[in-house]
């Protein structure tokens with residue numbers, strides 16, 4: 001048995017003070033969809049749980065023209081159901097609607113998901129393909145610099161993800177090949193096209209977590225058609241291999257799923 005003290009701050013300042021008072025042993029909790037199971041398994045035993053769900057500054061979705069800002073405490077269900085986002089960037093709503101099951105989508109938050117950076121989580125792929133900015137209580141970080149490895153991010157222990165923001169691309173789509181048991185991605189690919197080119201980000205497959213597939217980006221930037229990916233492949237040595245699938249299987253999945261995402265984004 002171990003003791004955990006639960007706190008319910010109503011502002012970011014209060015949350016930060018509680019964290020500094022915990023001597024580095026506390027944890028923020030949002031939806032609790034990852035942290036609470038981890039605590040139940042005794043893989044985490046925080047001295048203090050600092051609940052972010054009642055902090056108004058983390059709530060809300062703002063869409064101004066094509067500029068989208070999603071508060072860190074926004075649930076996956078809120079993103080999936082946002083008509084304002086859907087009107088300019090339907091791909092991210094589709095992605096949010098594919099996360100877990102209804103209970104996970106109604107509790108889990110975008111801030112918790114990207115802070116956790118599970119190598120099979122969906123949002124990291126969208127953040128990188130959309131060129132998103134991650135807003136925290138201390139700074140703004142480009143998505144490409146935020147995700148640093150398996151379950152690793154640029155966040156410091158006492159730093160809170162307050163929001164993510166990005167410009168809606170001209171066309172985008174997310175395609176996911178699910179593990180039928182966990183519903184996490186065996187491979188998930190977000191494709192986003194703008195005037196300046198195409199970005200392709202892959203989750204669930206890379207041995208170092210989410211990655212951008214440069215060769216696919218160049219090919220699709222020249223010809224935004226799935227056939228542009230013919231002849232391309234990812235390095236099998238950089239893919240995850242586990243009881244769910246070998247690295248060779250995942251390398252093949254990356255190509256198949258990227259083609260599907262490109263086809264959907266292109267409106268084929």
Ligand SMILES: Cc1cc2nc3c(=O)[nH]c(=O)nc-3n(C[C@H](O)[C@H](O)[C@H](O)COP(=O)(O)OP(=O)(O)OC[C@H]3O[C@@H](n4cnc5c(N)ncnc54)[C@H](O)[C@@H]3O)c2cc1C
Pocket residue numbers: 027028029030031032033034035036052072073098099100101104107108109110111112113115116118120121122123155159160161162182183184185
């Ligand atoms: C059955 C099941 C199926 C799932 N399927 C999927 C899936 O298909 N795809 C997918 O992407 N995810 C899936 N998830 C994970 C889910 O999306 C979680 O919501 C997400 O991983 C964590 O979000 P949370 O808000 O619950 O965070 P919590 O569990 O509360 O916290 C997770 C971590 O992030 C930290 N944290 C939380 N909020 C913040 C913040 N604002 N700033 C800084 N740090 C913060 C916490 O301290 C903790 O370390 C699944 C989970 C379950 C239980």
